[in-house]
Every structure is written in structure tokens, then in C-alpha cells.
Amino acid sequence: EVIEEVKATEEVIEEPKAAEEVIEEVKAAEEVIEESKAAEEVIVESKAAEEVIEKVKAAEEVIEEVKAAQEVIEESKAAEEVIEEVKDAEEVIEEVKAAEEVIEEVKADEEV
Secondary structure, eight states, rough: HHHHHHHHHHHHHHHHHHHHHHHHHHHHHHHHHHHHHHHHHHHHHHHHHHHHHHHHHHHHHHHHHHHHHHHHHHHHHHHHHHHHHHHHHHHHHHHHHHHHHHHHHHHHHHHO
């Protein structure tokens, strides 16, 4: 009987130790779960950051396209100015030709 009681007492002593081990394992598992959740949050934040980077790149491309369009507009304006200058020069040439004709007519009249 004493032996049986000693064995029973040993079992009672061992049970809390086993329970403590289980508690420690549960705590370790909880820590792993928390770390996993933190890692998931980092992944989500990383994906969000990648999306922001993509949007910034797209915006930069749009800015470049706008700058290129502005350059085309400026070149077009410069071309229009050149066209106007050419038209002015043509008008001057026409006026010079008209003046030359008048001079020729005057010379012809003087000869007569």
C-alpha cells in the first residue's frame, strides 16, 4: 500500500510538471502565431509599398509625356512664328516687285 501511495504521489507530482510543459508549448505556439501575423503585416505593407511605387512610376511616365507634349507645342509655336516671318518676307518681296515694275514703267515713260 505504501508503495502504491508513493507511486500515486509521484504521479500527482509529475502531472503539474507535464501541465507546465504543455503550457510552455502553448506559449511558444502563441509566439510563433504572433510572429507569423507580424510577418503577414510586413508582407501586406510591402505589397502596398510596391503599389505606391508603381503608381509613382506611372505618374513619372505621365509627367514625361506631358513634358514631351509641351516641347512639341513650343516647337509648333516656333514653327508658326517662322511661317509668319516667311509670309512677311513674301509680302516684302511682292512690294519690291511692284516697286520694280513702277520703276520700269517710269523708265519707259522717261524714254518716250
